Amino acid sequence: MTIIDAQNIGRQYSLGGSIFKALDGINLKIEQGEFVSIVGKSGSGKSTLMHIIGMLDRSTEGSLYFSGKNAYELDDIELARLRSNEIGFVFQSFNLLARTGSLENVLLPSVYTSKKYDAKERALKILEKVELLDKLKNTPAQLSGGQQQRVAIARALINDPAVILADEPTGNLDSKSGDEVMRLLKSLHKEGKTVVVVTHDNDIAKKANRIVSITDGKIVSDQIV
Amino acid sequence: MSSYLRLALKSLFLNKVRSLLTMLGIIIGVGAVIILTSLVGGLEKQIRDTFESLGTNSLFVFPGSISDQGSGPTGTAVNKLTYAMVDNIRIIDGVKDASPHIELTGSAIYADKEVKNVNINAVDANFMDMYSIDIADGRFMTKGEVSGGRMVVVIGPSLKSALFGTQSFLDKEIKIKEKRFTVIGVTEPKGTSFGVDMDKSAYFPYTVAKQRFQIERPTYILVKTQDTKILKKVQRDIEKTLLRQLNKDDFSVKSQEEGIKFFQDILGVLASALGGIAGVSLLVGGVGIMNIMFVSVTERTQEIGLRKAVGANSRDILTQFLLEAVILSLVGGIFGVLFGVGVSLGMTKFIDTSVNYFYVALSFGVSAFIGVVFGVAPAIRASRLDPITALRYE
Numbered sequence: 053m054t055i056i057d058a059q060n061i062g063r064q065y066s067l068g069g070s071i072f073k074a075l076d077g078i079n080l081k082i083e084q085g086e087f088v089s090i091v092g093k094s095g096s097g098k099s100t101l102m103h104i105i106g107m108l109d110r111s112t113e114g115s116l117y118f119s120g121k122n123a124y125e126l127d128d129i130e131l132a133r134l135r136s137n138e139i140g141f142v143f144q145s146f147n148l149l150a151r152t153g154s155l156e157n158v159l160l161p162s163v164y165t166s167k168k169y170d171a172k173e174r175a176l177k178i179l180e181k182v183e184l185l186d187k188l189k190n191t192p193a194q195l196s197g198g199q200q201q202r203v204a205i206a207r208a209l210i211n212d213p214a215v216i217l218a219d220e221p222t223g224n225l226d227s228k229s230g231d232e233v234m235r236l237l238k239s240l241h242k243e244g245k246t247v248v249v250v251t252h253d254n255d256i257a258k259k260a261n262r263i264v265s266i267t268d269g270k271i272v273s274d275q276i277v
Numbered sequence: 278m279s280s281y282l283r284l285a286l287k288s289l290f291l292n293k294v295r296s297l298l299t300m301l302g303i304i305i306g307v308g309a310v311i312i313l314t315s316l317v318g319g320l321e322k323q324i325r326d327t328f329e330s331l332g333t334n335s336l337f338v339f340p341g342s343i344s345d346q347g348s349g350p351t352g353t354a355v356n357k358l359t360y361a362m363v364d365n366i367r368i369i370d371g372v373k374d375a376s377p378h379i380e381l382t383g384s385a386i387y388a389d390k391e392v393k394n395v396n397i398n399a400v401d402a403n404f405m406d407m408y409s410i411d412i413a414d415g416r417f418m419t420k421g422e423v424s425g426g427r428m429v430v431v432i433g434p435s436l437k438s439a440l441f442g443t444q445s446f447l448d449k450e451i452k453i454k455e456k457r458f459t460v461i462g463v464t465e466p467k468g469t470s471f472g473v474d475m476d477k478s479a480y481f482p483y484t485v486a487k488q489r490f491q492i493e494r495p496t497y498i499l500v501k502t503q504d505t506k507i508l509k510k511v512q513r514d515i516e517k518t519l520l521r522q523l524n525k526d527d528f529s530v531k532s533q534e535e536g537i538k539f540f541q542d543i544l545g546v547l548a549s550a551l552g553g554i555a556g557v558s559l560l561v562g563g564v565g566i567m568n569i570m571f572v573s574v575t576e577r578t579q580e581i582g583l584r585k586a587v588g589a590n591s592r593d594i595l596t597q598f599l600l601e602a603v604i605l606s607l608v609g610g611i612f613g614v615l616f617g618v619g620v621s622l623g624m625t626k627f628i629d630t631s632v633n634y635f636y637v638a639l640s641f642g643v644s645a646f647i648g649v650v651f652g653v654a655p656a657i658r659a660s661r662l663d664p665i666t667a668l669r670y671e
Contacts, residue, residue: 108586108664129590136588147583147668151291163280164588207587 055119055214055246056082056105062113063100063269074100075111075269082248084214087241089249091257092266099219101266102250106139106217107131119214136165140208144220146200148192148207154179155188158206165211178206182236198229205236215246222256234259281593285600288577299569300609302562303644307613308620309555310640311632315621317548318631324540328533330409334373334505335533336512338366338498338519342526356494357527360487363401363498365518371511373503376401377495379486383454385432385479387440395436396478397453399486407499415447415462418482426484430458433476437463453479456489500530508532552636559640562609563647570602570655574662581659582667595660602652603645610644 061078064071074097082088082105092098103109104116107123116123118134126134140161148157155175162171179185182202192200201221208216218237222230234249234256241247241261249260257263258277265273289296328335340356358377366375379399385392402420404410418429430453437446446460458481467475486492502511515530531539574581581594614637621630 103665106586108668129592132585132588132590132593135586141586143668147579147586149580149583160584161587163284164584164590164593211588 053084053119054081054117055084056080056248057117057120058101058105058111058114059117060114061101061104061111061116063097063104063109064112073269075104078114078269078271080105080264080271080274082215082246084246085241085244087238087247087249087261088264089251089257089260089262090264090266091251091254093252096266097269098250098252098266100269102217102219102248105248106141107135132164133166136161137167137211138214140205140211140213140216142201142204142208142216142218142221144223146192146197146204146224148200148203150193151191153189153191154184154195154203154206157192157203158210160207161211167211169212171210174212175206175210178209179203182206196229197225198232201225201229201233202236205233205240209240213245215248216240218247218249220251221249222251222253230256281596281600282604284597285604288573288597289601289604292573295569296605299565299605300612302565303559303606303609303647304562304613304616306555306559306562307610307640307644308617309558310552311614311617311637312620312624312630313551313555314548314636315617315630315632316624316628317544317551318633319625319629321541321544322631323629324544325537328537328540331407331499331533332409332501333533334502334508335536336500336502336508336515337531337533337536338362338500338515339529339531339539340494340497340527342529355527356496357523358494358498359522360483360495362519362522363495366498366500366515369511369514369518371502371504371507371514373501374403374407375498375500376403376407377483377498378404379483379492380496381454381486381490381492385436385440386452387449390440392436392439392477394477395453396433396475398478398480399483399490399492400480401483404480407501410467411465412462413465415460417462418480423482423484426482426488428456428458428485428489429461429481431462431464431480432460433464433474433478434466435474435476436479439477453481454490456485548633548636556640556643559643559647562644563606563651566602566605566648567651567655569605570598570652571658573601574598574655574659577659578662578667578670581662582664582670585662585664586668591660594662595656598656598659599649599652602656603648606644606648606652610641613644614641 058078058080061075062073063075064073078101090098090101100109104111107118110124118138123131149160158175158179159171179188182205184199184202187195187199195203216237221233221237225233237247237249238259249256251257262276264271338358340358360377363375363377366372381397381399382394383397385395402418402423405417413434417431422429430451440451446463449460450457451460500515502508512530512532519528584594618632618637621632624630
């Protein structure tokens with residue numbers, strides 16, 4: 053089943069009168085259960101593509117279907133609900149709430165979801181999986197980078213989304229912590245999650261089953277490994 | 278809604294000191310409105326009590342024009358009343374008695390003791406009957422002493438104890454406003470009235486005020502009629518009598534009720550003015566909330582971006598930030614009410630206050646309203662943040 057279907061996506065920005073094309077004619081289908089990496093240099097448009105796939109941003113051309121639904125026919129509230137229920141974001145700089153414990157951070161998306169579940173029980177289960185049960189009350193400042201990213205991944209999982217979108221998840225980590233994070237993402241893929249990792253690092257990209265390369269806003273290669 | 282409330286409370290708790298300081302503006306504003314209006318209310322109650330204690334057959338002749346419909350005095354403050362007018366009024370049909378009253382303040386001295394801000398009354402011999410004051414010891418001044426301009430004084434009990442302690446005081450000489458008087462009596466305690474300690478008073482003949490202090494005009498004239506039923510008629514007759522010598526704008530004859538209303542009107546203006554000033558501080562408190570909420574939105578830009586990424590829609594964000602502002606002002610309002618009512622009640626030991634629950638409700642309502650009004654702009658800004666820009670915000 054196709055979960056993400058981006059058709060002829062273009063994204064333009066007007067910068068001081070001149071028009072800048074961040075993305076141009078992107079066609080990308082991602083099937084459920086795939087582990088895809090989108091690789092490209094800084095400024096290639098890979099992050100823009102991830103934002104569009106994650107429905108945080110809207111393309112200026114083309115259309116996006118999420119689980120067969122036309123995302124561009126949804127209003128702000130419906131889009132937010134779709135994001136909340138079906139997408140888990142992981143960011144390069146973790147984006148955890150400061151002065152807030154790990155458990156609270158993991159629980160954050162549960163406030164906005166329309167899914168019904170025992171949030172606390174689930175959060176504890178996931179934190180156990182990412183091996184942070186002993187750090188429930190620790191604030192981000194009291195955690196290492198790797199631990200922070202694991203909290204962020206736990207947060208992405210709390211609403212049991214279909215897709216995990218990770219933007220440079222290892223970018224702020226040393227190689228050991230980075231490997232840990234990638235192993236975690238890989239295990240999520242094995243459990244059936246669709247995982248999309250955006251990275252500039254070819255070694256990281258190679259850990260996925262499919263590598264989509266982007267240069268200057270265009271897909272230059274798309275290969276299964 | 279409960280989860281929004283929890284979110285808002287949580288972030289306010291994360292910044293406890295800031296939240297408290299922001300609330301302080303509202304606390305002070307609400308408290309000030311309540312305290313000031315309570316003070317005015319207390320004053321009003323005292324004035325009403327004082328007027329009422331004078332009896333319903335009382336009429337007051339005030340200098341200047343006091344309009345019946347308008348609020349407060351409108352005429353010039355030039356006093357054209359004379360002592361002779363008191364005698365003219367006394368002979369009007371239906372008038373039981375009339376008495377001039379001159380109010381002064383000054384110091385009283387006995388030996389090495391000095392009492393400042395004594396409530397000095399220059400009055401006629403009939404003062405005791407007119408104002409229902411009783412003598413505890415000694416006697417009041419006689420008609421002869423008044424007409425003769427004798428330097429005799431009757432003092433209130435708290436002035437007596439301040440000057441003499443437990444010593445004998447009758448026939449002792451004290452100095453009031455640099456003039457020597459012989460003490461001939463002390464009044465029964467009367468408590469406070471018109472916001473002053475009535476017992477820190479001194480009474481001497483009005484003729485003394487005229488001859489020794491060159492005070493040519495009574496502050497007002499109190500008239501008692503023989504019956505309450507003929508009050509209106511006597512009021513008109515007094516007006517007619519006075520119009521022979523004065524213009525319409527030079528005086529006003531008011532009944533007890535009108536007198537109460539007159540002061541109520543003045544105090545109403547005072548209450549509005551003080552309440553208004555306090556209201557401005559409430560408004561400033563609101564601006565403080567807005568300011569802090571804007572700071573908070575900027576500071577939490579990344580958090581807003583994140584919340585949007587994990588599924589918050591614009592309305593969720595708007596609600597959360599608006600709730601924070603409303604909680605700040607509501608909790609501030611509650612503390613302000615407690616503070617204001619507490620201080621007002623506590624002050625009754627020193628000065629009469631009367632908590633006006635209309636103003637309590639009004640100031641609390643305004644504080645809640647302020648939270649919404651001043652919280653909306655920052656909340657809208659927060660809700661409109663673009664998630665991607667917000668996420669990247671450092």
